[in-house]
Amino acid sequence: MSDTGASPVAEAVSSERAVGTGVVARWAGGTFLITVSVLVLALVLGHGAQGEVPEGLPDPGPVTNWGLPILRTLTDLAGVLTVGLLLTAVLLLPSTDGQLRGLCFRAVRAAGRVALVWSVIPLGSYLLTVSDIFAVPVANALSASLLRGLFDISVGPALLAQSGLAAGVAVLSRWTLTVREGSLLLGLALAALLPPALTGHSAAAGSHSLAVVSLLVHVVAVSLWVGGLVGLAWIAVIGSGRLPYGVVRFSVLALWSIAVVAISGAVNAAVRLGSLADLVSTRYGALVLVKASAIVGLGLLGWMHRRRTMPVFTDRVRSADDGDTDRVARRAFASLAGVELTVMAMTVAVAVALSRTPPPVPDDALTSEVATLTGISMPPAPSVSQLLGGYYPDGVGLVLVLFGAALYAAGVATLRRRGDSWPRSRTVSWFTGLAVVAWSTFGGLGLYSHVLFSAHMVSHMLLAMVAPIFLVLAAPMTLALRALPGPRVPGEVSARTLLTTLLHSRLSRLLTHPIVAAGLFIASLYGLYFTNLFGALMRSHLGHAAMEVHFLAVGCLLFYVLVGVDPGPRRIPPLVRFGLLLVVLPLHAFFSITVMSAETVLAGSYWTSLNRPFSTDLVADQHLGGSISWALGELPLLIVLAALFAQWFRSDSREAGRLDRSHARRPGSAVRPDALDSYNAYLARLHAGDQAAGDRPADDPKRPPASHS
């Protein structure tokens, strides 16, 4: 059997397995037993198996109380395994022609089989959750009304969604033959991990957006990290010449994942713990500490990989040696990976117990109308110190800023390591843009944007019209194209190739069309505020976050078209950009004036139900918002107008300079670039001719015809 990577890269699957099937089976059995024991222990420690049945209600019974967390652990592990196998096929192992061959093809098929199992488990969880929530023994939970009843509670649809998405992965894997299709399937598998994270503790928590978003990021990072290691351990056991490429790429992914898992886990724990003391004084805190020590242990194991098992693989990649990696090195890698995976499985078990342990900050800590609508209690009246020092637990804003900062810094560091320079002004511009996003989402302004229309308008204007200017002038795409790794083997679809394809795709051509970019920008203003959409999005935590992301996205698109420095699918002449601005300016001004003069309050029921003790005149606050939108909106547009003018002027003088230079390089060349000179010479010749003609008789055939000017 051959690992047909369709390239010289290590065709052969070595006949020698690094470790025997028996060893693998014993490891899997042992890990399963240890994981279940740790789960039971953690559930006992955290009181997670008592279920959350209120006092006086019958207990659903041990089958449910123990069955639910066991099924949840199996669901998480099946999800991680599916993601891991797909990740190995499309990202870790190089393929030269975009086709999934050999071990990559087998990995996708295996992922399909695991996904099938994955899709069934949530159905079992659905039944046990009915028993748990309605406090009836499992046998009674099979009643149609109860089963339907769970569908009205968010956990019901979430479990069915997970089952459906996992089944989708299983079915589609049968038709997945290319890296591109495999990447889409990986995306679907990652999406299938998420529904349960949108219910449970985090969904009911105060600081809802932060709790939910940090858990989503946590679960995705855990799955890429643990799943990727599962995939590589499998390849190491079987043996493949492509393993070194996979290991080297995974080491970068593992570094990012451990950081993201630790930060997102800590943020999620912080939402659930009332204080640091709760870490040592509560059961929930104790389990969090167990997880924290597990991640330290995993970090150490990762370090051992870097010291012991990785050098062989790095050398192989560097020397482009495509022979199969020797069995000893593979065995060392697989053994250490085996220990690491056992620790990871145990940590997942502790995590599941944690999700069933009552947290110190009870889910229903915040019950007021304000808290239900905003996820926080009403802040004091706005003051300079509050606006500058205040904070709102906005998970989406935090993720955008943290990832934006980390990725840009990593890009600049990569160039520096290669000895390439990157303009400091661009880095400053990028971080200035991120600072504006931070203040407008989770900073003091973000806090008041949930309770005051005027503050919401400032936040909107900064996200849509100020931050984007700094972000697009920082040339993030250029940095990415320079810093992202190229193909590891000839013909591989690398991250850089993918980005280039994306930048020149039809979708990118459509979105960066000046009319489309301006249309989206203007439509967002009128379409959002003058329909019920505004009120609906203000009432939902994730809806509010989606609004913020939308403002930033359409702003970046418009300002990329107007003043962007990154390469793109089309060159837009300064004059067109100028014209575009002259269209957007008045439309934006008209929007602001309409808001300023409106007597009806936009999303009135939302602001009324907040019943805030300050700025009680809603219309006055709206008028203030409108005038701020006008002032804050026009200013950046005017700055851009000036920048465009400068760019236009510069491009003109650049063009003139270019013509001069090429003229200087090729004096008298057939193609006389200096049109003016040659035209003058032509006129001089004509004139000379006329002179001479004057001297020739009228019928002389050489006498030229009279001119039309």
Ligand code: HEM
């Ligand atoms: C600093 C280390 C870590 C901290 C502070 C942490 C914290 C948390 C918290 C607070 C939750 C939410 C629990 C709830 O719903 O109340 C969680 C969920 C989770 N964690 Fe971690 N974690 C850490 C490391 C890890 C590691 C290393 C792994 C796996 C290798 C992991 C796997 C998971 C999983 C799978 C879930 C979702 C469980 C479920 O709801 O099904 N975590 N973590």
